[in-house]
Amino acid sequence: MSFESHSMTLKIWDHSTIEPTLDSAITHISSRANAPRERVRVTRSGPNLFTVSTSEESHTHSGI
Numbered sequence: 001m002s003f004e005s006h007s008m009t010l011k012i013w014d015h016s017t018i019e020p021t022l023d024s025a026i027t028h029i030s031s032r033a034n035a036p037r038e039r040v041r042v043t044r045s046g047p048n049l050f051t052v053s054t055s056e057e058s059h060t061h062s063g064i
Helices: 015-033
Strands: 002-004 007-011 040-046 049-054
Touching (some): 007 015, 015 049
Antiparallel strands (some): 040 049
16 A cells, blocks of 8 residues: 555455445545545556546635
8 A cells, every 4th residue: 555645556456355446445535635535536457456636626716
C-alpha cells in the first residue's frame, strides 16, 4: 500500500476481500480529504491492483 496526497494504491490478492477492502479504503480517503464518499473513485490499475483517490471535481473550486 502506498499513499500520495489523497489517494492510495492497494494490491488485493484475496478476491473474497476486494469489496470490504475497497469500501474501507473509500471511507479512509473520504475522511482524509474531507470529501463526500461520492467524490472518491476506484480505478483498477492492473491485476489485483486498485487505486482509490478523490475525483478531480473535489479539487476544483468556483471563483465566485
